[in-house]
Amino acid sequence: MPALVLLGAQWGDEGKGKATDLLGGSVDYVVRYQGGNNAGHTVVVGDQKYALHLLPSGILSPGCTPVIGNGVVVDPAVLLSELSGLNERGVDTSKLLLSGNAHLITSYHTTIDKVSERFLGKRKIGTTGRGIGPTYADKINRVGIRVQDIFDESILRQKVEAALDFKNQVLAKLYNRRAIAVDEVVEELLGYADKLSGFVCDTTLVLNNAIDEGKVVLFEGGQGTLLDVDHGTYPFVTSSNPTAGGACTGSGVGPTKINRVIGILKAYTTRVGAGPFPTELFDEDGDKLRTIGGERGVTTGRDRRCGWFDAVIARYATRVNGLTDFFLTKLDVLTGWEQIPVCVAYEIDGKRVEELPYSQSDFHHAKPIYEMLPGWSEDISKAKTFAELPKNAQAYVKALEEMSGAPISAIGVGPGRDETIEINSFL
Ligand code: GDP
Ligand code: IMO
Ligand code: MG
Numbered sequence: 446m447p448a449l450v451l452l453g454a455q456w457g458d459e460g461k462g463k464a465t466d467l468l469g470g471s472v473d474y475v476v477r478y479q480g481g482n483n484a485g486h487t488v489v490v491g492d493q494k495y496a497l498h499l500l501p502s503g504i505l506s507p508g509c510t511p512v513i514g515n516g517v518v519v520d521p522a523v524l525l526s527e528l529s530g531l532n533e534r535g536v537d538t539s540k541l542l543l544s545g546n547a548h549l550i551t552s553y554h555t556t557i558d559k560v561s562e563r564f565l566g567k568r569k570i571g572t573t574g575r576g577i578g579p580t581y582a583d584k585i586n587r588v589g590i591r592v593q594d595i596f597d598e599s600i601l602r603q604k605v606e607a608a609l610d611f612k613n614q615v616l617a618k619l620y621n622r623r624a625i626a627v628d629e630v631v632e633e634l635l636g637y638a639d640k641l642s643g644f645v646c647d648t649t650l651v652l653n654n655a656i657d658e659g660k661v662v663l664f665e666g667g668q669g670t671l672l673d674v675d676h677g678t679y680p681f682v683t684s685s686n687p688t689a690g691g692a693c694t695g696s697g698v699g700p701t702k703i704n705r706v707i708g709i710l711k712a713y714t715t716r717v718g719a720g721p722f723p724t725e726l727f728d729e730d731g732d733k734l735r736t737i738g739g740e741r742g743v744t745t746g747r748d749r750r751c752g753w754f755d756a757v758i759a760r761y762a763t764r765v766n767g768l769t770d771f772f773l774t775k776l777d778v779l780t781g782w783e784q785i786p787v788c789v790a791y792e793i794d795g796k797r798v799e800e801l802p803y804s805q806s807d808f809h810h811a812k813p814i815y816e817m818l819p820g821w822s823e824d825i826s827k828a829k830t831f832a833e834l835p836k837n838a839q840a841y842v843k844a845l846e847e848m849s850g851a852p853i854s855a856i857g858v859g860p861g862r863d864e865t866i867e868i869n870s871f872l
Contacts, residue, residue, distance in 0.1 A: 447655075447704065448662045449871065450692045451772075453669025454708035454762035456716040457687075458742070458749060460774035460857055461709045462486025465502035465665045467855075467862055471872050473660040474510045474652060475503025478695030479685035480667030481518040481550060481580070482527075483573040485743025489860040493534070496743050500527050501665050504538060511538075512648050515546035516685065516695020518580040519592060520555075521637040542651060543644040545593035548584045550576040551605075551634065553612060553625045560620045570681055571718030573744050581684035583608060592645055595638045598631070605630050649697025656702050661872060664692040670708070670762040671716075678808065681720025689766040707871060708768040708851065710759055712776045712841075715749040717742050723811045724752035724788045738778040755788040755813065756848035761801040763850035770869065771849060773842060774857035776834075777864075782820040785841060788813035789848060818844055826859040831868055 451468070453459045466488040469475055477484075482498035488505055489495075495505060499519065503509040513519060528538045554576030561579070562569045572578060583589040588608045594601045605627050613624040656662055668687040671677045676688050685691065689706045693699060713734055716722045726734070731751045734740065740749035762768060779785055791798045791811035802808050821835040828834050834842070834856075846853045854869035 447659055448664070448698065448702050449705040449707060450664040450666065450689050450703060451707045451709060452666030452687055452689060452692075452766060453672075454710040454766075454768070454771065455669050455714055455755075455758055456671045456722070457667075457669040458485070458715055458717065458740075459669060459709040459711045460772075461665060461667075462488045462497060462502045463774070463857065463860060463862070464707070464709050464772045464855070465663065466490070466505055467865060468663055468871060469503040469506030469509045471661065472503065472509055472663045474512055474655055474662045475501040476512040476514050476648075476652065476662060476664045476692075476696050477501045477517050477667065478514045478664050479516045479687055479691045480683060481575060481577050482520055482523045483575045483577045483683060483744060484667035487743055487860070490862055495531075498527060498744060499524055500531070500538075500541070503663065503665070504531065504541070505536060507537065510540045510542060512542045512652065512696075513544060513547055514648055514696040515544040516691060517544070517547050518550050518577060518584075518685075519543070519547050520550035520576065521634070521641060525637070525640055541644045542646050542648050543592060543641065544648040545591065545645050547592050548580055548589040549592060549595070549634065550580045551590060551630055553609065553630065554579040554583070556616070556622070556625070557612065560616070560622060564620065569719060575744070578684040590634065592641065595634045596642065598635060601634060602627065602631050605634075652696055652698050653702075656698065662698070664696060664703075666691070670766060671758060676765045678720045679805070681718065705769045705871065706766050707770045707772055707854070708759075708762050708766060710762070710771045710773050710845075710849070711754075712773055712779050712845070713738070713754050714752045714758070715740050717745070717747055717749050721805075721809050721811075722750055722752060723791060723808075724755045724813045725750050726752050734778065738775055753786045753788055753813070753815070754845060756845065757788060757791060757799070757801050759845070759849035768851040770854040770871065771846070771851050772855045772857070773845065773853045776838065776842070776856050777826050777858045779820065779841070780825055781822055784817045785820050786815040787818055787844065787848070789816045790814045826864055828858055828866055831856070831866055834866070
């Protein structure tokens, strides 16, 4: 099983960090392939809790080489501070590999992210303000700055000049902000060169060689399927491709080399930021999910919007990612409800719809059609096997599996590494 992808099947925060960390001990490489420090992945190891933003969660497993692929956008200051934070806690980060083709988030990208959100007013996306969108926009516009550029001052200067030429006009004339000095940016970026040079390499070569040698490579997605710029709830999305195809473009590994695609699926649904969310709850149940589930953003500290499980979305994630398995997380959070509503289809303009509508106005009108499943009250956090779960919890899992279109191969019953029920092995 040389290469597998692990990605979010909903709107992010499904528990990807925990799932990656769980597999990290058995894999040789863990690769981030898109996104940047908009991600917030929580990993709990014993009594230690780690919040990772840019580094792949595999960094916490000593035998595993963490890789930041070409598809990621890298804020160098954040990268260095995340590395030193881990070093202070005794984590060895020396094996990190960083693609020279990854694009850099600079101070002007974060500035533009924030001012453009303000400019959008009530139409804002609710971004994390980390400069993600503007950096990907520059990449596509061919005025981005790549990691490799900081090793050649003359190229760097030309590229920063080209990037700021237009942006400074926009900043000054449209947003009424001060123009950004080329020298300041160049100097800051050059300052990272020595600190980063030891990590930079041709990660596509390393990863393809590793797969050819039978090493196990795990691709860890940031965000989730419904935040994908192509397949998500556009424009309320992030600016990259968390879906499975992104693992190929964001790492330089071809689809023929990927054997398994695991969707991380929360037993209910959450979303941060603006955009449609059919099963969102505005009542006590929503508050209860938020409190019991600890649903507060790891990156921005915002409360997450909470709602019941949505099988239409899970089916869609199976389809657009070619999922082979699900890892169902946070089943323990649902303990204590007498009945648990699950959205099985939508009602749109009086019609029952089984699949995610491709029209955004239909999706905005979608009303969930719920089926009530019986709940359970027993503590499930110590369960180690499926058989140890209460009958109603087993039936809930089986029902979700049936509706979602791929086998549920693992179940999370708590945040810790060992609070997991493994049904089918991933490796
Ligand atoms: P990610 O962005 O997908 O990595 O997820 P986050 O770390 O943002 O949010 C998931 C939260 O749920 C974290 O606080 C995890 O520690 C926690 N978590 C993960 N799996 C489980 C689980 O099975 N049960 C419970 N109770 N918490 C979990
Ligand atoms: P992880 O990896 C949840 C959301 C933001 C906003 C939209 C665009 O922890 O699951 P951006 O800053 O990316 O341009 O914001 O995407 N968003 C996330 N929501 N989890 C994340 O990451 C997210 N990363 C971005 O809230 O709605
Ligand atoms: Mg998160």
